[in-house]
Amino acid sequence: MTAYQDFSKIAAIVLASLLFFAGGCQPEAPIPYEPYEETPPPDDPTDLAIYQLQKEYQTKIIYRYDRRYKSADAFAVPPRQELVLPYIENVIRKLFIAPYDRQRTDFMREHMPIEMIMFGTSMDYVEGGERNFSASGLAYGLSRVIITGVNDYDMANASWLRGQYATLHHEFAHVLDKIYGRPIGFDEVSKGLYAGGTAYGAFSQAEARSRGFWRNYGMTNESEDFATWVDGLMTTPKEEVMEIVEANDYLKQKYLLVYNFYLDKGIDIHVLQEYLQDILTNL
Amino acid sequence: MNKKIIPAIALLAFMVLGCEKKATVLPPRPVSEEVSQIAARYTELLASSSNGWILAYKPEQYDDTVYMQLRFQGVQTMSILSGYRGFHTVQEAVTYDFEGNYVPIIVFPGESVFGELAARFNGSQKFKMTYVENGGYFNLVRSDGYDNEAFRLDPAGAANQAKLDAQVDAVLAQIAHEEEQARLAEETRLKVKAFAEISTDFYFYNLITERFSARIDALDTLAKTISLTYKETPASVPTSATVTYSIYPKGIVISPVISYGSVVVDSIELGEVQEPTLQIVKAGNAGTGTMGYMHEAPYDFTLTTDRGTSITDWVTAPAQQVGLFAYTQNAEDYYSEVVNQHRQVFGTYLEQHGSDVKTDTRLVHQLYFPATSPTNLQISTHRQSASGNLFFLYRFAMEKSEAAASALTITFTEPAGATVPLKAGFDEYFSHVFPEEGVTVVPVIVGTTLRLRLVSVKDSRIWVEYILQTAAHRSLRFD
Structure with a gap:
């Protein structure tokens, strides 16, 4: 057999193989492209307000009852539907978003909790570890804040309103805590002075202050310590704060740490308090 | 001697500086690259309208919509003419700016009608701005999330220009009216002053109108009080009252109001001084009359x-x-x-x-x-x-x-x-x-x-x- 004959034989085998493999492949049909269609704005005014907030701040207000948003041992009722819209417009926008965004552009766009779940009453625990405890708000990590007490909505009720915004800013402090972490050194100030195994309610306000806490609920843990300082500063005039923190070094240190934590992010917490107080005064 | 002065100056400077209030310095506001590009386009669009733009803006606590003509003259400079009093003449060389990370936020200065409305009527100086392509106008929403109300910024045209002009005219008319009222009030003040200075030996000093008759016991132009004694009916016990008065363009308003039966004297519209009296054009609903020195008693004793x-x-x-x-x-x-x-x-x-x-x-x-x-x-x-x-x-x-x-x-x-x-x-x-x-x-x-x-x-x-x-x-x- 000549070399030419050998080459022809090999070429015939390769060609036959190629034809075999080529014939064995079935052409795959392309996945059709379907452009994303944005959900049209809802017609219902409440849902529209929620939709607009979602577009603007990437947060979702959830008011329809879903038992998964509360623990099994807690009781809470859903908000009355007709109160949701005014709550959004007058509490969430004016008393929660605006105070920050007035001072720092886009602050809430970048920090709003992803979900805000509304309940009509407080969250009442009757069993388990939180027995006989009522929560006026809850924060789950940086993603979810539970709002309670919506069914008592009354913009003429200064006491209710103050409680609402104090809770909102308290829970939001937890969110910022999760995003940024508490100020360095904050946890060290009252180290060893927390309630520990004792119920925080066993400590008087004076005792709590002497240990560097804004109020005794802050003695629960470092996270609540931080958040109670925040809601305390946001509901107390600057002059009064200055008098309070003069009492001891624990208070002074924590005040400076919390104040500068916010200032560093463009928020003067005293300016914020004045804004809220001004609304309260002019009800 | 210099050795004594220098430490004294240093001490004084230290004391002055020590009293200075430290302002809180917030970090600068960022503008994203994407927003900068949009803002640059908006700036061009804004400057392209030769007659400027008309903003129809209603601050939350102001009853009316305020029309404003904004003429953008280039990067960060504009003029503003508004229908709001005090800013109803053109304010030139107003600076503006953009900020924001997600949408352009136009920032107007505090020393403008925006600052005034923000401070007095819960308005805003900063607005999220979006251009509505198919309408050729901008929507402005206050940037702090306080509400979601959009205000239109339209190219100036005959219709919206007329609304602005009407507001400016109304402001000018109001100012003219107030000046006239002030002039009349001054005239009235002088009338009261002239009346108070009248001195005669006439026995009675009265205020008598068709349905009200009183003795003037005292007139105090410093305290702005007038003391009167009157009878509600001929058989009534006399009533003495000291009322304060304030000048209004046509006369005086008295407080508290004198009121009994169907008689109400809440103001006294004054006519001319004709010594020793002053004409009363109208005293509440008690008719016309005169006040001053007279020969007759105000009522039967x-x-x-x-x-x-x-x-x-x-x-x-x-x-x-x-x-x-x-x-x-x-x-x-x-x-x-x-x-x-x-x-x-x-x-x-x-x-x-x-x-x-x-x-x-x-x-x-x-x-x-x-x-x-x-x-x-x-x-x-x-x-x-x-x-x-x-x-x-x-x-x-x-x-x-x-x-x-x-x-x-x-x-x-x-x-x-x-x-x-x-x-x-x-x-x-x-x-x-x-x-x-x-x-x-x-x-x-x-x-x-x-x-x-x-x-x-x-x-x-x-x-x-x-x-x-x-x-x-x-x-x-x-x-």
């Missing part, structure tokens, strides 16, 4: 123990027909200054034309209301030649006058005895003291006793004060 009995009822009642009813003494205090002048003339007349008359030590009036003979006035003097008195009797008729409050008309009818040859002198004297128009019977208290002054209705500078003869009468009270 009535007996405090029986409001149905006026002082003229009492004087003319049969019970007073007891003979000598009232009399004067020779002292000048019993007569007004003008009457004393007339007495002087009358006394001279009597001495010249009468017989044995001496008047410089006695020239008095005595009113007699006898039960069976006509009422009469006796002028009594001393004798020139000896001790003792002379009496000149002149009969008169007396009746209540309907023409004036608390007034009597006294008509002298018949001189008697020694008066007859002196009738001309008596008539002349009485024409002043007892004019045809009548006399107002005015109660006055001297010490604890009641006296009556008969005040000429024709000229209240003329009055004579009488002592009541009956002791029991002196403890009565009229007001």
Whole structure:
């Protein structure tokens, strides 16, 4: 057999193989492209307000009852539907978003909790570890804040309103805590002075202050310590704060740490308090 | 010496700096690259409208929409003309800026109409801005999330320009109106001042309109108060009130309002000063009138123990027909200054034309209301030649006058005895003291006793004060 004959034989085998493999492949049909269609704005005014907030701040207000948003041992009722819209417009926008965004552009766009779940009453625990405890708000990590007490909505009720915004800013402090972490050194100030195994309610306000806490609920843990300082500063005039923190070094240190934590992010917490107080005064 | 000054200056500087309030410095606001590009396009669009843009903006706590013409003259510079007072003329060289990480936020300066509206009416200086391509306009939403209301920024055209012009015209008209009102108010203030400075010897100082009549007890232009005493009905107890007044362009507004029955006096529209009075164009719903010095009383004086009995009822009642009813003494205090002048003339007349008359030590009036003979006035003097008195009797008729409050008309009818040859002198004297128009019977208290002054209705500078003869009468009270 000549070399030419050998080459022809090999070429015939390769060609036959190629034809075999080529014939064995079935052409795959392309996945059709379907452009994303944005959900049209809802017609219902409440849902529209929620939709607009979602577009603007990437947060979702959830008011329809879903038992998964509360623990099994807690009781809470859903908000009355007709109160949701005014709550959004007058509490969430004016008393929660605006105070920050007035001072720092886009602050809430970048920090709003992803979900805000509304309940009509407080969250009442009757069993388990939180027995006989009522929560006026809850924060789950940086993603979810539970709002309670919506069914008592009354913009003429200064006491209710103050409680609402104090809770909102308290829970939001937890969110910022999760995003940024508490100020360095904050946890060290009252180290060893927390309630520990004792119920925080066993400590008087004076005792709590002497240990560097804004109020005794802050003695629960470092996270609540931080958040109670925040809601305390946001509901107390600057002059009064200055008098309070003069009492001891624990208070002074924590005040400076919390104040500068916010200032560093463009928020003067005293300016914020004045804004809220001004609304309260002019009800 | 310098060695002493330098440490002192240093100490002073330290103290001054130590007092300086430290402002909180916030981090700079970022603008993303993407937003910068959009803002650059918006800047071009804004500058491309030769007549500028009209913003229809309503701050949360302001009742109306404020129209503004924004002329963007290039990067970060603009002029603003608004329909809001104080900013209704063009404000040039206004700077603006953009910020934001996600959407462009236009930032107007505080020293502009935006700053004013933000501070006073919860407005905003910063707005999220979006351009509506198919409409050719911008939507502006306040950037702090306070609400979601969008305000349109449209290219200036005839329709929206007309709205702005109308607002500016309204502001100008309002300013002109206020200037006119201020001018009128100043005129009114001067009227009140001129009125307060009027000084006369007229007996009564009143405020009288068609349905309201009061005595002015005091007018204090410093405290801006006026004290009045009035009667709601002729038989009412007098009411005294001190009210404050404030000037308004047409007159004065009084507070508290005087109100009783259907009468409401809440303001007094003033006319011209015609000394010694000031015209009242309108006093609340109590009609027109005058205030100031007058010859007549504001209302009938009535007996405090029986409001149905006026002082003229009492004087003319049969019970007073007891003979000598009232009399004067020779002292000048019993007569007004003008009457004393007339007495002087009358006394001279009597001495010249009468017989044995001496008047410089006695020239008095005595009113007699006898039960069976006509009422009469006796002028009594001393004798020139000896001790003792002379009496000149002149009969008169007396009746209540309907023409004036608390007034009597006294008509002298018949001189008697020694008066007859002196009738001309008596008539002349009485024409002043007892004019045809009548006399107002005015109660006055001297010490604890009641006296009556008969005040000429024709000229209240003329009055004579009488002592009541009956002791029991002196403890009565009229007001």
